[in-house]
Amino acid sequence: MKKHILSLFLVMFAMVGFASTSHASDTIYLESGNTHSNTLTSSDESQWYQINTTQDSDVHIYLANTTAPINSSLYDSNKNFIGIIAWNVSSTFQTLKAGTYYIEVKPDHWDDRYSSGSYEIKATYGSGNVTHDSTTFEPNDTREYAFPIQSGKKISSLLSNVYDLDFYKFSTTVDSGDVHIYLANTSAPIKFDLYDSNKQLIASNNSSLSQPLKAGTYYIKVYDFYWDNKYSSGTYDLIATYSTNSKEHNPSTFEPNDTLENAFPIKSNAPIKSQLSNSGDIDFYSITLNKEGNVNVSLSDTSAPTRFKIYDANKKLLDYSSSSQSYSKYLAAGTYYIEVYADYWGNQYSSGTYTLTAGYPNATTKSNEILLYLNSKTAYINGKSKTLAVAPFTKKETTLVPLRFVSEELGAKVDWNSKTNDITVQLNGSKIVLNTNSYLVTVNGSYKTLQVKPEVINGTTFVPLRFVSEALGKTVLWNAKNKSILIK
Numbered sequence: 001m002k003k004h005i006l007s008l009f010l011v012m013f014a015m016v017g018f019a020s021t022s023h024a025s026d027t028i029y030l031e032s033g034n035t036h037s038n039t040l041t042s043s044d045e046s047q048w049y050q051i052n053t054t055q056d057s058d059v060h061i062y063l064a065n066t067t068a069p070i071n072s073s074l075y076d077s078n079k080n081f082i083g084i085i086a087w088n089v090s091s092t093f094q095t096l097k098a099g100t101y102y103i104e105v106k107p108d109h110w111d112d113r114y115s116s117g118s119y120e121i122k123a124t125y126g127s128g129n130v131t132h133d134s135t136t137f138e139p140n141d142t143r144e145y146a147f148p149i150q151s152g153k154k155i156s157s158l159l160s161n162v163y164d165l166d167f168y169k170f171s172t173t174v175d176s177g178d179v180h181i182y183l184a185n186t187s188a189p190i191k192f193d194l195y196d197s198n199k200q201l202i203a204s205n206n207s208s209l210s211q212p213l214k215a216g217t218y219y220i221k222v223y224d225f226y227w228d229n230k231y232s233s234g235t236y237d238l239i240a241t242y243s244t245n246s247k248e249h250n251p252s253t254f255e256p257n258d259t260l261e262n263a264f265p266i267k268s269n270a271p272i273k274s275q276l277s278n279s280g281d282i283d284f285y286s287i288t289l290n291k292e293g294n295v296n297v298s299l300s301d302t303s304a305p306t307r308f309k310i311y312d313a314n315k316k317l318l319d320y321s322s323s324s325q326s327y328s329k330y331l332a333a334g335t336y337y338i339e340v341y342a343d344y345w346g347n348q349y350s351s352g353t354y355t356l357t358a359g360y361p362n363a364t365t366k367s368n369e370i371l372l373y374l375n376s377k378t379a380y381i382n383g384k385s386k387t388l389a390v391a392p393f394t395k396k397e398t399t400l401v402p403l404r405f406v407s408e409e410l411g412a413k414v415d416w417n418s419k420t421n422d423i424t425v426q427l428n429g430s431k432i433v434l435n436t437n438s439y440l441v442t443v444n445g446s447y448k449t450l451q452v453k454p455e456v457i458n459g460t461t462f463v464p465l466r467f468v469s470e471a472l473g474k475t476v477l478w479n480a481k482n483k484s485i486l487i488k
């Protein structure tokens with residue numbers, strides 16, 4: 001017991017000495033990105049922290065979870081005052097020279113109201129190489145620690161408190177391209193800024209924006225937007241789509257397609273089924289007319305208000321879709337772009353599916369007319385006869401036709417995977433996958449059901465005739481009199 005009283009005396013004595021004289025020996029080294037918890041136990045106590053930046057960089061400092069008024073200041077290596085670290089907000093000191101800095105934390109006029117106060121302190125600053133956490137992408141509170149993101153790839157993260165900032169960066173090598181950035185699934189009001197490499201603000205938004213960009217490196221800062229005391233943290237998804245040299249698209253979503261430069265090329269009269277995954281998502285498609293002619297674009301099967309715009313090759317807006325969701329115009333040869341977008345969803349819709357069809361002059365589409373006869377091995381291609389290995393037949397009142405023969409005569413590419421028995425048919429930008437063991441067919445990633453399974457007879461795969469019209473988008477005419485099938 002005696003011993004305890006004695007050590008308490010020593011601590012008190014040490015604290016008085018600390019406040020009135022030097023503090024160097026008690027200075028705590030604060031590692032970049034780490035949170036340190038501490039408590040001030042008297043109104044004249046000061047606690048000192050040291051940071052060593054190894055490169056010129058921004059320094060982001062905040063005090064969180066304070067239980068009493070506490071103020072803090074930043075000093076250089078000679079203890080010259082640099083600035084206040086504001087209470088209840090975070091402070092970013094821009095481009096500090098590499099070196100040693102000190103942070104002083106002390107009570108702010110406690111009088112008799114407070115006898116102690118705890119807090120958490122965090123400083124993020126340049127300290128050489130950094131490894132980002134794979135789920136939070138921290139530390140990322142400064143530009144120098146921005147997490148590099150890839151075009152079209154979704155980032156799901158959180159602002160862990162009101163002082164947290166999340167920086168991301170990306171580089172584009174393409175001049176006069178666009179970037180499309182959006183936030184989705186936010187659990188609190190969250191905003192983002194887009195900066196260039198000179199720290200100049202380009203644009204700000206709390207949902208989505210499209211912006212023309214020159215080649216270069218850009219930064220996105222994600223931060224709280226008037227949380228007051230209503231929110232203590234906030235999750236969000238962030239997607240930035242910008243120009244890259246890669247034109248690869250996900251075969252089922254056609255993403256990334258949020259910018260005109262990343263437009264997915266669609267073939268004439270091959271319906272595209274896709275979705276806007278939230279109100280900030282936009283989908284660009286391109287069509288190329290090899291000669292002048294009529295262009296008919298239509299949007300159907302929309303599950304939420306969805307519209308489209310048409311642009312020419314110079315990004316000039318030609319038209320909006322009318323309320324009839326269709327567009328028809330005689331256009332010159334060249335490339336055009338269709339942008340599908342959410343039309344004022346508010347909070348009513350969170351995603352929406354649609355079917356987009358564009359018909360336009362395009363010589364690459366084969367226009368063969370195929371004439372088949374039920375139970376006959378003789379077929380006619382544009383009037384010229386050909387012999388089939390196995391004749392078309394009916395089963396369960398369904399007419400079945402040879403898949404490879406019909407598909408290839410229509411200009412499609414047919415591949416068979418001997419391991420999985422998957423048959424892939426590619427026509428006019430559409431990808432159809434079927435399997436001889438399944439009623440299910442995937443057309444550009446969405447499922448359709450066949451009335452009967454594909455059937456293999458003497459090595460020839462047969463599919464229901466309706467498959468040809470629905471999946472390959474062809475017109476099928478049935479003549480009951482002579483039992484003929486005309487596909488065109």
Ligand SMILES: [Ca+2]
Nearest residue numbers: 140141165166
């Ligand atoms: Ca952060």
Ligand SMILES: [Ca+2]
Nearest residue numbers: 257258282283
């Ligand atoms: Ca998109």
